[in-house]
Amino acid sequence: MNKNEHLKNLSEIKQLMDxxxxxxxxxxLSGIIAGVYAIxxxxxxxxxxxxxxxxxxxxxxxxxxxxVFIILFVAVLSVVTAFFLSSRKxxxxxxxxxxxxxxRLLTNFLIPLLTGGIYIILNLNNQHYGLTxxxxxxxxxxxxxxxxxxxxxxxxxxxxxxxAVGLLCAALPGYGLWFWILGFGFFHIIYGSLMYLDEKKx
Numbered sequence: 001m002n003k004n005e006h007l008k009n010l011s012e013i014k015q016l017m018d019x020x021x022x023x024x025x026x027x028x029l030s031g032i033i034a035g036v037y038a039i040x041x042x043x044x045x046x047x048x049x050x051x052x053x054x055x056x057x058x059x060x061x062x063x064x065x066x067x068v069f070i071i072l073f074v075a076v077l078s079v080v081t082a083f084f085l086s087s088r089k090x091x092x093x094x095x096x097x098x099x100x101x102x103x104r105l106l107t108n109f110l111i112p113l114l115t116g117g118i119y120i121i122l123n124l125n126n127q128h129y130g131l132t133x134x135x136x137x138x139x140x141x142x143x144x145x146x147x148x149x150x151x152x153x154x155x156x157x158x159x160x161x162x163x164a165v166g167l168l169c170a171a172l173p174g175y176g177l178w179f180w181i182l183g184f185g186f187f188h189i190i191y192g193s194l195m196y197l198d199e200k201k202x
Contacts, residue, residue: 031192133176137166
């Protein structure tokens with residue numbers, strides 16, 4: 001075995017080890033669908049929160065509570081869709097959907113996400129509503145970056161983009177809904193489309 005063949009074999013072994021330690025069944029289609037869910041959910045939330053042109057936000061109103069429920073429902077629906085499509089992709093590729101790598105991925109993803117979720121709920125309970133959208137974007141972005149070392153793909157860059165938009169949203173809180181749509185809607189659609197095209201090529 002010459003030196004080039006030896007280096008090639010080492011490279012292949014490294015790639016196999018890297019794949020075995022990373023979750024590779026994320027579906028690009030789930031990102032696209034999550035983005036569509038977010039845009040539809042935001043449109044419905046806007047309709048319920050501001051039913052008439054020029055109306056003001058009333059946080060104790062029934063419509064506001066419905067809007068919060070819609071956003072939470074969109075989040076749950078996105079997670080369920082991602083799990084379903086990723087499971088289907090894993091079965092198609094004869095891969096395990098639930099193993100040690102998946103557990104590490106979920107642990108690293110959920111710790112920042114749940115921390116942010118609890119913090120947002122505490123803020124809402126104290127009637128601090130202004131930075132809700134920015135906090136959602138920032139903590140979601142941190143979750144993606146934290147989990148990216150256990151996934152294949154460029155999900156880290158999606159996370160960084162979400163954090164950047166979240167910080168911009170904090171600087172311009174009056175445009176929170178629009179930044180929310182940009183981060184959770186269009187960014188997911190763009191990332192999911194790129195990932196889907198990459199899946200088709202491979």
